[in-house]
Amino acid sequence: MHVLIINASPRVKQYSNTDKILGAFTKGLSEEGATFSQYELSDRRSWDEIRNAYYENDNILIAMPLFVECVPGILMEFLETLKSKNDGTKVSFILQGGFYEASQLRCGETYLEMLAKNLGLEYAGTLVKGGNFGIRLAEGEARDKQVEPFKEMGVEFAREGSFFSPKCKAFAGPELFPLPVRIMVGMAFKFAMPSYFTKASKAFGAKKPLNYRPYK
Amino acid sequence: MIVIVNTTSDEAITDTIKQQLAVCKVEAEIIEASNLNIGHCIGCNYCWLKTPGECAVKDDYEEILKKIVHADQLWVISDTALGFINHKGKNIFDRVIPIITMNLCFKKKEMRHVKRYKKNANVGLIFKGEADGDFLNRWMERVALNLGSKSLGAFKESEVKEALSCMC
Known part of the structure; x- marks a missing residue:
């Protein structure tokens, strides 16, 4: 399995919580023998390259922080430049946020399913997880410990090919x-x-x- | 006072609103933003951590933010894309977070940010183009919850009269 990963955080890679989450997640992917290529939307110079990768790959994962209850403006701006695919390409999402309760991410999750349809992509689920604001404020081992649980989700995604498994759903934690x-x-x-x-x-x-x- | 930010290039909508607001004598600031320089939120968190209440992105949004903090209502007029509002409209909402602080509290059953100012504007949306109105209404309710205000609703361009009834 090869996964095209788009980090849709507007924050530069060095300070991106989503990037740290993807760091742990992709360790899990690699352990299961999956390969990936990762791009950052925060680097606008790479948008042409990301667009090409979007058209060439059939297994796409878009990871993002929740921004005002939905997708960040920068992701909308990028997506508005794409054409619908309608060729069976799968898309999955990682939606992470600062608040701890899973309930805070559900509105954004609903949109992501609609988004997949609007892009002519096959929806393969969203991995939802809150409580990530502290990644920014932590360093070294403390930070690694915070994102470590995402590694297991990488393993699960490589095995299942989606985020629909009970394990992935439970990963969201309590609704309230x-x-x-x-x-x-x-x-x-x-x-x-x-x-x-x-x-x-x-x-x-x-x-x-x-x-x-x-x-x- | 009402702040209306029109991110579309269609000024016919704001003309209609202007005329009606003049009739009902409501004070409003109408900002034609489609050609303004307004970038996306870069997620730096400086507005919470480094320069509390101030956005680090110095562009045309700063003057809008200064108006929003004194507004009773904030309306955004936006084109749609992919079943949602487009990036120009979303950027107006994403850039509003300096009006809340990074301190937290529980309101009812969920965590919320503590407001920076005494009162935050109620929020409304007028959208132009195809979108799921039910979803946009749900989204606006969530936006208002996290700003500690109320949603005035999401209205299609053809429902401007209904939106106006919330303003007058």
Whole structure:
């Protein structure tokens, strides 16, 4: 199996969470003997090459972060330049987001199935996973640990050829957190996380508080 | 105040809106954005982490954002593509995230970002071209949830009168 992988994150590869996820995912693919070629939409110089690859490959995987409840604007811009294929080409998606609950990604997932149809491609499922914002803020082993579960999904995808298996569906985690967890996590958001985020913000060179209002 | 961002090149829609808003004396900023320089969100998170509330992409969107923070309603007029709004319309929504902070809270059962300003604009969409109206309405509901505001709905170009009834 050969997979054309398009990283549709607008963030440059070096800082792309989706790229780190794909790093683990493709290890799993390779372990199962599958091959892949990966392109980054953030590099507009490669769009002609990606378009050619889209027409030449029959097994496409588009991975992206959820942007305002659906696909990022840069992905729409790229897709608008493509022609429908209608030749049995398969398309699968990895949809990842910052919020932890799977429910937050379902609207985007619905669109991806519609998108496959609109591009004349055969829909082979979406791997949905939230809770990935921290990849950006982690380094080294801590970061590797966060993305490591995606390796098993790479293995599963190489074996199944789609994301329809129960294992892939379960990978999304809980749709919503139960009430006790919401209370506990809510307390953490209120009392612990703001100082963690402020620390992260200062590391980015911020000179204003996180809730600063520049346009009063 | 209502902010209307027209990302299509069809000014007939905004002409109709302008006339009706004048009749019902509603204050509105109508921005013809189809030829403005508005890029996509690059996902740098600087608006949350480095320069809170300010977008790192310095283009024509900055002036629109300054208006959005004071608006009661934000309407985007967009062409469609592949059953959704096209990239020009989506970019207007993607670039709005400086109005929320990276701090989190639970609202009802889901996590949300804490608002940067006291109130965020309710959001509406007018779309031109083929798209799944039911999906766009669902999507707008989700957008509003995460902005802590309300969806005014997704309306076809032929339903501008219905959209206007939400503005007046």
